[in-house]
Amino acid sequence: MTRPNPRHVAFEAIRAVSADDAYANLVLPQLLKATGLDARDARLATELTYGTLRSLGTLESILAAASGRDLDALQVDLVDALCLGAYQLLYTRVPTHAAVATTVSLVKAAVSPRVSGITNAVLRKVAARDLEGWLDRLSTGDRIGDLALRHAHPRWIVEELDSILGPGELPEALAADNVAPPVHLCAKPGRIDRRELARLTGAEPGRWSPYAVYLGGGDPGRVKPVATGRASVQDEGSQLVATALANAPIEGRDTAWIDLCAGPGGKAALLGALAAQRGAAVDAVEVAPHRAELVTKAAKGLPVTVHVADGLGFGEPGSADRVLVDAPCSGLGALRRRPEARWRRSRSDVEDLAVLQRRLLDRAVRLVRPGGLVAYVTCSPVTAETVDVVGGAEGVEVVAPQLIPDSRRGEYAQLWPHRHGTDAMFLALLRRTS
Incomplete structure (x- = not known):
């Protein structure tokens, strides 16, 4: 029996988002459950899915420069696979040979063997520089444009945040958007208090809300107070x-x-x-x-x-x-x-x-x-x-x-x-x- 492949799972999730306007937080758990990945591979699939989708604009700019062509001229599923490979090369500790080889294999199996050559060539060009090297090469000196590239945000969003926060605080705000947050739980008043919820879950009491705790990891749906309706998953700001x-x-x-x-x-x-x-x-x-x-x-x-x-x-x-x-x-x-x-x-x-x-x-x-x-x-x-x-x-x-x-x-x-x-x-x- 073939072992489920976390990169294939990540690719399928990315394709669902790209082709069907699916939401990653909905489609990925379904794929993880269906494929039965173990905990370690599920973490890898999650990191590759979320990281690639989060960084798409930056990855596509780098891939366009590395390939010397307009990505719109390539079939969409190939671009998705290239982004997945480039993310591994630039944002993770996956060794270069492994990132390239596994992406080429993925393309052969899930896209077409005919484009495996271009996959190999483009990713090797991407691997010639690290992320900082690519950001330096693609920098234009335009403050907003360079921040949009570095922090993987569309330009218009950077402009909006700049108008509210100003240039001094803007980079920190953009960087925070790229850090996966902990799961926040809400202790429902009258059913459980925060101290007891923290004790039962091994979680850390929240910083601001009198009902919040921060869950370190795991599936919150399996937390007994959540399953029994005494607590719920809710961002502390929402609380x-x-x-x-x-x-x-x-x-x-x-x-x-x-x-x-x-x-x-x-x-x-x-x-x-x-x-x-x-x-x-x-x-x-x-x-x-x-x-x-x-x-x-x-x-x-x-x-x-x-x-x-x-x-x-x-x-x-x-x-x-x-x-x-x-x-x-x-x-x-x-x-x-x-x-x-x-x-x-x-x-x-x-x-x-x-x-x-x-x-x-x-x-x-x-x-x-x-x-x-x-x-x-x-x-x-x-x-x-x-x-x-x-x-x-x-x-x-x-x-x-x-x-x-x-x-x-x-x-x-x-x-x-x-x-x-x-x-x-x-x-x-x-x-x-x-």
Whole structure:
């Protein structure tokens, strides 16, 4: 029986992302399970998949220079294989001969024997320099362009982050996007506390959230408190913004909470656990049925009612005391976890999303009663999705969020991977005034 090959698994995952717009974090676990790779080979397949997808722009620039041709002239599956080989040569400790030979074998088996020669030739040219050597050769002296190449980000994203952070902090922020984060768990209030969760899992207590622990490794789905619903997988930044809404002071009635864009359910479950301790209840709204099912699972046993509905038309005006708008966004604040996302998004995507984000925020303001609170949240720092959206809200006043140190962004809050170790969550707390 042939032993499963981690490079073939990585190639199949990359092909699924490239050809079918699949998500690596969904397709790779399925492939690992189907092939039965042992733990060591599964780690290699994961590193090669995520690393190659994360570094695509840089790898393609180097391959184009090494081959002396436009990569668009090559068949797409060959380019994917070349990127996989180049990643091993430039970013890992895989020996040159092994990286080249295994990629040639992969191409012969999975692409075509006819292009094995060009594979060998191009990768040997790539191997003639290390990564720093290639970056020096391809440098143009353009600050933004060189940072985009070095840190494997599209130019427009580098420009966006530069406009927010400035040149001094920008390289560190870009570098942080390329470091795989630990798994964050959330101890659901009333079911388990953080200290007990850390003890049961061997995890480290979180830095910021009173419910967070950092899991060192392994499959979080097999962690007993997660499997039994006492804890969940949730980025610490996500925990912080949900908790900020729940804990912000409010006068008068405080029993009706709404999560207007609830899928996949992490924030809804945390809000539900907090609501259960305060005699409140949560209406969780999700337009996609399969995501609504995830919310139902995440919030099982909590005072959360899940509605398969469009948030733009849900509810009665003035019926809610607190409303969370975790708006659909570009997801550029979670590039550490979604390696292919940076290459799929464009400025035009952000412009289209901003229209929906404004409409959802306007609906949330109408749903909340005077004196009630709205939390507008995105997993993106991009100005068009954050400050520009909330700046146009009417009938509200801004409430300075009590979050964590070094998270102020004007009147709002902004978390960062390089500062806080969380996803780049944006939070605006708004109180309805009329």
